[in-house]
Amino acid sequence: MSTASAAAPVGRWTTGRVVEVVHEGTALLRVRLEVADRVDHLPGQHYVVRLRADDGYTAQRSYSVASDPGDPLLELLVEHLPGGEVSGFLHEVLEVGDVLELRGPIGGWFTWGGAGDLVPAVCVVGGTGVVPAVAMLRHARRLGVSDRLRVVAVGRTRAALPYAEELGAAGALVALTRENLTGADGSVRVAAPPYVDEVRDLVEGVDRAYVCGSAGFASFATRLLGEAGMRATGIRVEQFGASG
Structure with a gap:
């Protein structure tokens, strides 16, 4: 343990x-x-x-x-x-x-932010699986250590992604798979799951990653992190069934 x-x-x-x-x-x-x-x-x-x-x-x-x-x-x-x-x-x-x-x-395996446990981390979360990442982001902001947490949040549409506005304001990479997303600077991200090139810089210098979402999403996110350079032993996964 x-x-x-x-x-x-x-x-x-x-x-x-x-x-x-x-x-x-x-x-x-x-x-x-x-x-x-x-x-x-x-x-x-x-x-x-x-x-x-x-x-x-x-x-x-x-x-x-x-x-x-x-x-x-x-x-x-x-x-x-x-x-x-x-x-x-x-x-x-x-x-x-x-x-x-x-x-x-x-639960203890999927936690971040306990005493002495504010290690740099990245979250790749999808659908309602964004919830624990939202708690982590709020915790990091209150403690003034937002630079230690990087988040990739994936949803079908902006309206269907929980906490989409808060995630975007916190600097999360938001990837929508069924509609384009226009950034504050006018740039447009075409509808698609997150690419390896978008995630590679986020895992640099990070020893721990959190993945949360449906079983299918968890498999995709784990593979994505591995291709981006994340060690498999540093990835913690929490998945659920059809409710994703």
Whole structure:
């Protein structure tokens, strides 16, 4: 077990009171909660949200944390999945003031930003997999070490990419695969996945990389990093299934 994993905080079951609910289009929901007896997380960790019916039936799902550990509220991003019990309820029923059962923070392998662990790093993230990278960027900005984190964020369109505006403002390389992207300087990036030449300079001098997205995206991103010169042993991957 790595040092970062051993040092990562772990929280037990608790509750979170919903303070803010923001629908972003029809597929994404940003939820901010005030968590009882909260254990401060590290960027890259996640929480489990559990729903409980009157008859005792439960359903739960894990969500990466988007907020910086210094944020007084916990921020989660929920993608509305077809037939998803948890995501469907959260999108259609959840209101400010509701209380959710939560367990977290969880996970140590995918973390960045713990004591002595602010090593230069690069993130290649896609779709809702951008969430842990957003937490890392917010953490780096608060600590004044934004130069230690480089992010490549991939989405189908700008509207479908979570936190697209914030990622772009933070200097992330945003690559859209289904529409062209016009930069602030008027330059146009043609719709395509990120190229090796776009990533090569980002991995220079970096010993750790984070990949997060669907299984297919994770495979692509890992290969991309390797072709750009990143050591395979320095790549940490977190992937999910069809929800990507």
